[in-house]
Amino acid sequence: MTREEAEDSRDDMLIDGCEPQQRLDNAVPDGFDPNYLKVYYGKLFPHADIFKWMSYGNDGKHPGCDQSYFGRREFSFTLDNDIYLRFQSFNSASELENSIKEKCPFKIDIGPVYTVDPAKRHAYAQAGENVFTPVERELVFDIDITDYDDIRYCCSGADVCLDCWPLMTIAIKVIDTALRDDFGFNHILWVYSGRRGVHCWVCDGKARRLNNEQRAAIADYFRLYKGNENSNKKVSLVGPALHPFLVRSYIDVLKDFFEEKLLRSQNLFSNEERYEKILEMIPDESITSELRGKWQENRRSSISKEDINVVRWEQVKHLLQSGKQKAQGLRRCVEEIVFSFTYPRLDMEVSRHMNHLLKAPFCVHPKTGRVCVPIDPNHCEEFDPTSVPTLSKLLGELNMMGGLRAEGDNEWDRSSIGKSVSYFRSSFLQPLLKSCKEEIESSYGAKVQQSKNSMSW
Numbered sequence: 001m002t003r004e005e006a007e008d009s010r011d012d013m014l015i016d017g018c019e020p021q022q023r024l025d026n027a028v029p030d031g032f033d034p035n036y037l038k039v040y041y042g043k044l045f046p047h048a049d050i051f052k053w054m055s056y057g058n059d060g061k062h063p064g065c066d067q068s069y070f071g072r073r074e075f076s077f078t079l080d081n082d083i084y085l086r087f088q089s090f091n092s093a094s095e096l097e098n099s100i101k102e103k104c105p106f107k108i109d110i111g112p113v114y115t116v117d118p119a120k121r122h123a124y125a126q127a128g129e130n131v132f133t134p135v136e137r138e139l140v141f142d143i144d145i146t147d148y149d150d151i152r153y154c155c156s157g158a159d160v161c162l163d164c165w166p167l168m169t170i171a172i173k174v175i176d177t178a179l180r181d182d183f184g185f186n187h188i189l190w191v192y193s194g195r196r197g198v199h200c201w202v203c204d205g206k207a208r209r210l211n212n213e214q215r216a217a218i219a220d221y222f223r224l225y226k227g228n229e230n231s232n233k234k235v236s237l238v239g240p241a242l243h244p245f246l247v248r249s250y251i252d253v254l255k256d257f258f259e260e261k262l263l264r265s266q267n268l269f270s271n272e273e274r275y276e277k278i279l280e281m282i283p284d285e286s287i288t289s290e291l292r293g294k295w296q297e298n299r300r301s302s303i304s305k306e307d308i309n310v311v312r313w314e315q316v317k318h319l320l321q322s323g324k325q326k327a328q329g330l331r332r333c334v335e336e337i338v339f340s341f342t343y344p345r346l347d348m349e350v351s352r353h354m355n356h357l358l359k360a361p362f363c364v365h366p367k368t369g370r371v372c373v374p375i376d377p378n379h380c381e382e383f384d385p386t387s388v389p390t391l392s393k394l395l396g397e398l399n400m401m402g403g404l405r406a407e408g409d410n411e412w413d414r415s416s417i418g419k420s421v422s423y424f425r426s427s428f429l430q431p432l433l434k435s436c437k438e439e440i441e442s443s444y445g446a447k448v449q450q451s452k453n454s455m456s457w
């Protein structure tokens with residue numbers, strides 16, 4: 001039984017037990033159900049906000065708005081029975097909303113904005129015009145906890161718990177800081193993928209207009225994880241000095257996380273198999289055999305009351321960083337070990353190509369029933385994937401609200417995704433649309449000025 005199934009059955013037992021009458025009446029059986037999804041899309045999914053976001057200010061009245069913009073965006077729907085509808089496009093907020101409500105997709109993916117309406121791409125092809133190509137797309141990142149399976153001992157595969165989730169939290173911190181400070185991006189949305197990872201959408205105009213080559217260059221900037229299944233050395237830090245981005249990540253985030261959390265939460269040195277994995281990253285036989293000797297002895301006596309992982313890590317550091325170890329390579333080893341266990345592991349292919357699809361925020365994950373809610377990078381350590389609202393929880397809340405809703409209220413306001421929708425609006429969407437408006441106005445102004453200048457010649 002997986003952790004999730006265990007949780008589910010606990011919930012069921014509560015519902016079957018002596019719960020108050022009100023709870024019984026409003027409880028909705030747990031799990032994912034297409035009928036619940038219909039209600040979710042009908043009452044809770046923030047259709048209008050997704051439309052506003054994907055329009056980037058072009059739905060306004062200003063003459064600089066590109067009215068065709070939203071209609072050139074690809075959406076794709078995964079329906080029940082894995083029916084996959086690609087190249088869906090919509091010309092208005094209501095078209096988008098009606099289609100979602102009617103088709104009730106298990107998953108909604110968002111693709112790029114093309115040169116022409118993606119639904120009409122064949123017509124253009126028949127006309128002999130080869131004009132169907134992506135022109136804009138958010139810069140996206142995908143981080144999945146299954147890529148950390150060789151360094152987390154609490155879970156594997158799709159499972160995730162509060163001991164390994166912090167690996168995602170620090171990935172958010174490291175990437176978010178670099179995107180803002182090193183690349184100057186401002187409009188960044190982090191979203192829980194609904195099960196085992198996070199997605200990042202960089203939505204600044206200059207990010208959306210990057211070509212594939214530029215995207216690949218940014219992905220490479222973050223690339224450090226060079227390992228494969230057969231190599232224990234996942235990270236190799238070469239050169240006389242570390243890149244400032246890596247130094248900052250190490251000092252501000254990774255080192256403390258490794259020493260204060262991960263060492264103990266994953267018991268990195270607790271047995272021979274685990275410490276051998278770390279010793280294999282140290283390319284000096286005299287050091288590894290000295291440590292190995294100590295630890296094998298230590299197991300027999302075990303006098304120390306201190307945490308064994310902390311003690312052993314201090315011994316590793318002491319030996320590698322002591323004055324005797326002149327070679328820069330060995331001092332660097334401490335950093336290499338920390339990076340190997342903590343540095344973000346990105347799915348590079350997702351970031352490299354404009355036409356990669358990515359699941360839309362506020363979708364419901366069909367396996368967990370959890371809503372893909374935004375994560376505030378400034379408070380990402382507070383985010384708990386196990387307490388994210390599920391479809392059945394939301395439906396229970398809707399039942400509870402019943403007829404109490406006042407006219408004009410949004411249903412999600414008082415549901416447990418209320419906070420997520422208001423975060424999305426106030427912290428992400430409003431500042432984004434403000435800058436889109438400014439951008440549209442100034443580029444229109446420049447165009448008008450240009451045509452005035454050319455007329456006066």
Ligand SMILES: [Zn+2]
Binds near residue numbers: 154155162
């Ligand atoms: Zn775990």
